[in-house]
Amino acid sequence: MSRPRLGATGNMSKQNLPDRNQVIREQKEGRGRKVLGVLPIHYPKELLTAMDVLAVEIWGPPGAPRSAQVGRLQSYVCAVARNALAFVAGGGADLVDGFLYPHTCDSIQGLATQIPDFGGAAGKAALRYRSPKGKARPSLRRYLREELARLAREIEALTGRALDPERLRWSLGLHHRIDSVRAELLDGRARFGGSDAELYGILRRGECLWPEDHLSELERVAERLEPGPVQKGTPLLVSGIVPEPMEIFDRLADAGAYVAGDDYAAIGRRVVREAPDLEGDPLDALAARMLAAPPCSTRSSDLGERLAHLDWLRERGGCAGVVLHTVKFCEPELFDVSGIRSHLASRGLPLLVVEGELESELSGQVVTRLEAFVEMVAAARGNP
Amino acid sequence: MITRRAQYEAVRRVVGPFLAELQAWQRRYKRLRRRGGKPKESPFGPPLESVGPLKDLMTRHYLEGRYADGAVPVAWVTSGFPVELLRALGYHTLYPENHAALCGVQRLTPEYSDRAERDGYSRCLCSYARTDIGGVLLDKTPAGRLPRPDLLACCTNICQTVLYWYRCLADHFKVPLVLIDTPFVYGEAQEHDLTYVRDQLAEALTTAERVAGRSLDWDQLARVVRLAQEGSVLWGECLAESRQRPAPWTGFDGFFHIAPIVALRGTEGCNAYYRHLLDELRDRVKKGIGGVRSERFRLMWDNLPIWFNVRELSTQLAEQGFNIVVTTYTNAWAEAGRRIDPDDIFGSAASAYTNIILNEDLDRRLALMKRLAAEYQVDGALLHSDRSCKPYSIGQVDLKDRLGAELGIKALLLEADHNDPRAYSSEQGATRLQAFMEGFQ
Ligand code: SF4
Ligand code: SF4
Numbered sequence: 107m108s109r110p111r112l113g114a115t116g117n118m119s120k121q122n123l124p125d126r127n128q129v130i131r132e133q134k135e136g137r138g139r140k141v142l143g144v145l146p147i148h149y150p151k152e153l154l155t156a157m158d159v160l161a162v163e164i165w166g167p168p169g170a171p172r173s174a175q176v177g178r179l180q181s182y183v184c185a186v187a188r189n190a191l192a193f194v195a196g197g198g199a200d201l202v203d204g205f206l207y208p209h210t211c212d213s214i215q216g217l218a219t220q221i222p223d224f225g226g227a228a229g230k231a232a233l234r235y236r237s238p239k240g241k242a243r244p245s246l247r248r249y250l251r252e253e254l255a256r257l258a259r260e261i262e263a264l265t266g267r268a269l270d271p272e273r274l275r276w277s278l279g280l281h282h283r284i285d286s287v288r289a290e291l292l293d294g295r296a297r298f299g300g301s302d303a304e305l306y307g308i309l310r311r312g313e314c315l316w317p318e319d320h321l322s323e324l325e326r327v328a329e330r331l332e333p334g335p336v337q338k339g340t341p342l343l344v345s346g347i348v349p350e351p352m353e354i355f356d357r358l359a360d361a362g363a364y365v366a367g368d369d370y371a372a373i374g375r376r377v378v379r380e381a382p383d384l385e386g387d388p389l390d391a392l393a394a395r396m397l398a399a400p401p402c403s404t405r406s407s408d409l410g411e412r413l414a415h416l417d418w419l420r421e422r423g424g425c426a427g428v429v430l431h432t433v434k435f436c437e438p439e440l441f442d443v444s445g446i447r448s449h450l451a452s453r454g455l456p457l458l459v460v461e462g463e464l465e466s467e468l469s470g471q472v473v474t475r476l477e478a479f480v481e482m483v484a485a486a487r488g489n490p
Numbered sequence: 491m492i493t494r495r496a497q498y499e500a501v502r503r504v505v506g507p508f509l510a511e512l513q514a515w516q517r518r519y520k521r522l523r524r525r526g527g528k529p530k531e532s533p534f535g536p537p538l539e540s541v542g543p544l545k546d547l548m549t550r551h552y553l554e555g556r557y558a559d560g561a562v563p564v565a566w567v568t569s570g571f572p573v574e575l576l577r578a579l580g581y582h583t584l585y586p587e588n589h590a591a592l593c594g595v596q597r598l599t600p601e602y603s604d605r606a607e608r609d610g611y612s613r614c615l616c617s618y619a620r621t622d623i624g625g626v627l628l629d630k631t632p633a634g635r636l637p638r639p640d641l642l643a644c645c646t647n648i649c650q651t652v653l654y655w656y657r658c659l660a661d662h663f664k665v666p667l668v669l670i671d672t673p674f675v676y677g678e679a680q681e682h683d684l685t686y687v688r689d690q691l692a693e694a695l696t697t698a699e700r701v702a703g704r705s706l707d708w709d710q711l712a713r714v715v716r717l718a719q720e721g722s723v724l725w726g727e728c729l730a731e732s733r734q735r736p737a738p739w740t741g742f743d744g745f746f747h748i749a750p751i752v753a754l755r756g757t758e759g760c761n762a763y764y765r766h767l768l769d770e771l772r773d774r775v776k777k778g779i780g781g782v783r784s785e786r787f788r789l790m791w792d793n794l795p796i797w798f799n800v801r802e803l804s805t806q807l808a809e810q811g812f813n814i815v816v817t818t819y820t821n822a823w824a825e826a827g828r829r830i831d832p833d834d835i836f837g838s839a840a841s842a843y844t845n846i847i848l849n850e851d852l853d854r855r856l857a858l859m860k861r862l863a864a865e866y867q868v869d870g871a872l873l874h875s876d877r878s879c880k881p882y883s884i885g886q887v888d889l890k891d892r893l894g895a896e897l898g899i900k901a902l903l904l905e906a907d908h909n910d911p912r913a914y915s916s917e918q919g920a921t922r923l924q925a926f927m928e929g930f931q
Contacts, residue, residue, distance in 0.1 A: 178887045180905070182614070182877045187884075212650050215674055216884030219851040224888040234676065238686070239646060239653055240669040245689035252682035253673070406653045406669075409661045435614045437880070441654035444610035445661055461612070 122307045126162055126314045130201045133160045133316060140265050142233065143202040145190055145217065146348070147210050147371050147404055149235050150254055152392055154206075155317050156277035157261045157269055162202060163313040164190050165372065168350045169466035172196050175226060184435040185464035186347070187213040195226025204231025204264060210404045211438050233260045239406040242397045250393045258389070274388035278395065280317055285377045287324040288312075292368050292377065293422065296335040298327075302355035302365045309373055310349075340484045341366030343420045345446075346431035347439055348372040350464050354431060357473050361480035366423030369416060370431075371439070375402045403438040412442065413449045420455070427456040427483035429476070434461045456483050498561035502554050509553070510546035533808035535780045538739060540747070540767040547763050548749050552633040558582035559637035563702040566639040566659065569752050570647040570846055571670065572839045574718050575695055577756045578711035579702045584636060585753045586659075590621040594797030594909035596632055598625075603910060617878040617909035619655040626662065639663055641701045643694070645670040647846040649881040666701060668694040672844045676851045679844050687840035715832045715839075718756035722827020724764035725751045729824055731771040732815040733866055736780030737788070738771045741814030742804040743781060745795040751823045786811030787930050790863055792818045792889070793874035793882045794908040799916060806920060810927050816866040818859060822847045852885045856892055863897055869930065871901040872923075877913050902926040 133139045141160045154161045166189035173196025179188045193199060205227055207218030222232035235257055238246045258269045288309060291298065298305060308327050312320040340363040349355070349370055358364065368374035380398040382391045401407030401415050420428070428450055432439045443459060450457045458479040460472055468476075558564050565581045567573055573583055593599055599617055602624030607613055609627060611620055625631055642665060644656040653669065660667040670690045673683040699705055728747070731738050739747075747767060754760040774780075789807070791814045796803065807814065829845065831838035847855060863871070871893050873886045890901040904922065907913035 180875055180877075180883055180887070183880060183884060209674055212881040213884065215650070216881065218674075219676070219853070220885045220888060223852045223856075224885065224892070234674075236673045236683075238673075239650065239671045243690075243693060245686055245693055246671070248689065249673070249682060249686035252686075256680070256682070403654070406650070406657060409657050435880075437615060437651050438654055440612040440615055441619075441651075441658055443612065444606075445658065447610045459610075 122304075122311075124311055124314060127201055129314050129316075130160070130162060134201070137316075139316075140204075141202045142204050142206045142231075142264075143194065143199045144206045145208060145210070145214050146186060147208065148237060148376065148396070148399065148402065149206060149208040150257065150392055150396060151317070152274065152277045152281045152395070153254065153258055153261065153269075155280065156274040157258070157265055157267065159261060159265065160314075160316055161206070162199075164193065164199065165313065165348050165350065166190065166464045167193060167198075168464040172198050178220070178224075178226075182435055183213055183216075184433050185462075186433055186436075187217055189464055191217060191221065191226065194221060202230065204233060206233045206235060208235045209237050211436070213435075213437075231260075231264050233257065233264070237405065241408055247393060247397070250396065251389055254389055254392055271388050274392065275384045277317075278382040278384060278388060278391055280321065282378070282382055282395075284312070284317060284321050284324065285379065287321065287328050288377045289379055290328055290331070291324065292374060294331045295364065295366050295368075295423065296337045296341070297332045298330065299332060299336050300327075300330070301359055303352060303359070306349055306352060306355060306373070310352075313372075337364050337366070339364045340427070340480055340487070341423055341425045342480075342483070343367035343369065343416065343423060343425035343428045344431055345369035345416065345428065346371070346460075347433045347436055349431070350462065351467055353468050354460075354476070357468060357476050358429075358480065361477045362484060363480040367419035367425045369400070369419055371402055371404060374419070375400045403442045406438070409442060409445045413445065416446065416449075417453075426487045427458070427479065429479070430457060430459045432459070432461055434463050456486065494557065494560035495562070498554065498557040501557050506550035506553055510550060513546055513549075514542060533783055533805060534740070535736075535738075535774075535783055538743060538747075538767075538770060540763075540770050543763060543766055544747060544749065547754070547759055550759075551754060555582060555584055555633070555637045556635040557637075559640070563640045564637045565641040565643050565698070566656075567643045568645050568648065568652045568656070570843060571643045571645040572691065572843050573643075574711060574714045574756045574835075574839070575691065575706075576641075576643060576698055578714045579698055579704060579706055581641070581698070581702065582637060583753070584639070586622040586655075587618050588749060588753045589625070589631065589633065589636065590618040590909060591797050592632060593621045593625065595800070597798045597911060598632065599798070599909045600912055602628060602630070613910075615878075616649075616651050616655070617907055617913075619651065619658075621909055622655070623658060623662075626659070639665055641665060641698060642667040643670075643698075644668070645672060645843060647672040647843055647849040649848060649879070651881070666697055668697045670694060670843065672846075672849055674849055674851075675845060675854075677854075679841065683844060684837070684840045687844055688836045691836050691839060711835060712832050714756040715830060715835050717758060717761060719827050719830040719832065721751055721755055721757075721761045721764060722824060722830065724761055724768060726821075726824030726827060728764055728768050728771055729816070729820060731768070731775055732781075734775045735788075735867075736778070736782070736785035737813055737815040737866075738774035738779060738781060740781035740804060740808070741789075741791050741817045741820065742795070742800050744817060744820040745797075745800065748820050748823060755823075780813070782808040782811065782813045784811050785813045787869045787927075788813055788815045788867060790814070790816050790818070790859065790866065790868045790871040791874065792859065792871065792886065793876050794819055794879060796874060796906045796914065797909055798911045799906070799914065799919070802916060802920070803923070806923055807927070812927060812930075814872070815868060816862050818847060818855075818862065821858075821862060848881050852889070855885070856889060859889065859893060860897060863893070863899065868899065870899050870926075872926075873901060873903050874908075875903045875905045877905070877907040878910065879908065900926065900929055
């Protein structure tokens with residue numbers, strides 16, 4: 107039986123996503139870099155880049171779990187965590203040198219001990235990033251810096267090379283440029299003639315490409331932005347965890363809508379707009395950059411801040427409705443639904459909540475709901 | 491404010507004690523009337539006398555709560571929060587988890603959860619949170635009335651879920667939320683983890699003082715910490731009596747008798763109660779009285795109880811001579827006490843509240859379960875796979891296999907939910923349990 111491959115991930119490959127195994131081989135053999143499989147969502151990628159480590163993100167992969175190891179997690183755990191366990195413990199990511207587990211939620215935190223302690227990634231390094239929770243406060247800022255320094259020491263042990271502060275400054279600058287172009291593309295969505303599926307395919311290539319390569323691609327795409335709006339459909343704001351299946355964009359487009367505002371945890375919530383301070387201590391700058399990211403339920407940001415951020419996205423994109431596309435059993439995101447719902451209702455804005463399980467394609471029922479929603483929003487703005 | 495305070499003090503000092511005395515008198519009267527009558531056939535040993543005082547203690551606590559807001563500062567607190575700080579500042583504390591369990595026992599969760607679900611809270615979320623939020627939205631409680639919080643106090647040492655839940659409460663009540671975020675422990679907690687927790691304790695204190703409108707009396711805090719430490723040790727001693735054969739009570743009893751160490755930790759009332767319970771348990775051991783009438787097999791329980799199904803489950807087990815003699819859940823409140831040091835309050839609190847079973851890696855959890863299995867001489871283990879509680883349930887499939895392979899004991903994974911009966915099939919559960927028990931015969 108052939109091993110599941112990182113690149114063979116259903117819809118994602120349809121969206122021109124790279125063959126991950128090929129990327130890994132090129133980076134390891136051609137560039138001598140170490141590779142970490144990284145579980146969702148937020149992590150200090152700048153540190154990995156600075157230390158010549160390629161991050162390959164593991165979002166599932168979507169579709170049916172890739173091995174019988176999935177039975178080690180109960181069916182009421184989200185598909186992102188279950189598929190990841192099946193994939194990693196089933197040997198699907200054997201090419202990587204280790205795994206990085208950010209403490210995103212109770213489920214990934216659980217995997218961060220279950221896989222290394224009880225088997226599934228033998229011989230692979232297990233690195234953890236224990237992200238602090240709640241509002242930025244003095245204690246959190248101090249801890250975050252220390253935790254980043256601790257993680258840097260773990261990476262040093264993996265690579266055998268010390269962290270060079272200059273290289274970290276360079277990496278902070280690089281990732282800031284990447285985020286600036288991502289922001290330009292997301293903000294200028296109405297001026298981009300391509301489809302959402304194409305745009306998200308390009309943005310998601312960053313999940314496994316070496317960052318400099320990703321930046322070149324992004325810059326080429328940004329050159330295609332028109333001076334004025336070219337999108338004619340119904341503008342929507344989409345929030346949630348991860349755009350899987352990516353078919354959702356095709357279905358929205360078929361119904362006459364496009365994504366004018368993005369708040370996916372995997373996409374927009376990772377775009378930091380503030381420029382880093384490259385003069386002082388680069389670890390301080392990295393910590394500050396992480397805290398400057400948009401509000402996210404998985405970081406337990408203040409609900410009020412999240413709602414204000416959604417308002418900002420919505421107004422900037424002229425969004426006439428909101429789709430909350432989340433994952434079943436995702437506690438961080440699902441706790442926010444009620445607050446988002448009443449907030450949008452108080453502003454007379456329609457909301458559609460779609461819960462998925464990382465299926466390889468949308469169910470007929472979800473497609474019908476999306477179509478009906480877009481029709482309703484379009485009718486309300488006099489744009490049938 | 492003055493009238494409210496007078497009402498609160500009257501309830502605390504006069505009405506509460508009077509009701510407790512009245513209930514004690516009623517219990518004595520009932521016992522006298524029962525004497526001479528034929529005892530009912532039961533697979534359990536004689537009921538614990540301490541159940542009465544336990545009910546009195548908790549009834550008084552909830553009764554005082556009805557009059558607390560407006561009289562004293564009120565905090566809603568997670569079970570793992572370092573409550574000593576709030577206690578020393580004169581807060582009345584309410585534990586939504588404990589209250590939700592009370593609702594769970596009375597099978598109120600479906601009604602309360604429905605209300606929360608109508609507001610957009612998914613049924614996939616923790617049923618404690620749904621019960622609590624639904625109760626708040628319905629303005630209903632089996633305790634008569636819950637005091638409105640002035641402060642919310644949350645600690646992530648049991649799960650991150652509590653923080654999502656308390657963010658919603660903070661938004662609803664428009665009151666400050668203080669957070670103690672405890673980094674997850676692999677092996678041993680690191681220095682910067684403990685510094686972070688200590689720093690947060692200081693930050694939480696500043697907010698709690700501001701809300702209470704008074705400064706902390708450090709001597710009072712030392713007294714409360716000593717009481718909390720003593721309470722935790724006493725609770726541990728009560729649990730340890732089950733190392734005897736037969737165990738003088740059942741793990742299911744323990745699920746109910748845990749309420750004071752959760753909700754009243756750091757008070758003399760809590761400790762007095764556990765001294766009373768300990769005396770009774772020791773007396774039962776001396777007399778050879780068991781929690782179940784004929785104890786043949788001893789089991790360990792992992793995870794929260796199935797609150798709405800405790801009676802059915804415990805009866806099914808007891809009828810065939812099975813007793814739950816130790817649970818990882820009730821044991822957690824005994825472990826913390828060992829680390830508390832009244833001479834280094836913040837430092838030891840940081841360590842005690844960070845090193846909690848649900849905040850530690852699975853290797854440590856397995857080691858703990860193996861130690862408990864040996865100390866309590868268990869023959870098997872029941873692992874409640876709790877749909878609502880991801881942090882407790884992730885890893886259980888492997889834990890079950892390892893307990894079997896490394897200790898040679900039989901273990902069963904029982905799929906249920908701690909509070910929501912809609913997520914549990916009692917027939918299926920009973921059938922699986924029956925098959926499990928047959929494996930011992
Ligand atoms: S989908 Fe939600 S619960 Fe699942 S891993 Fe992601 S953040 Fe955690
Ligand atoms: S039951 Fe589990 S998820 Fe719910 S509050 Fe308790 S520890 Fe957290």
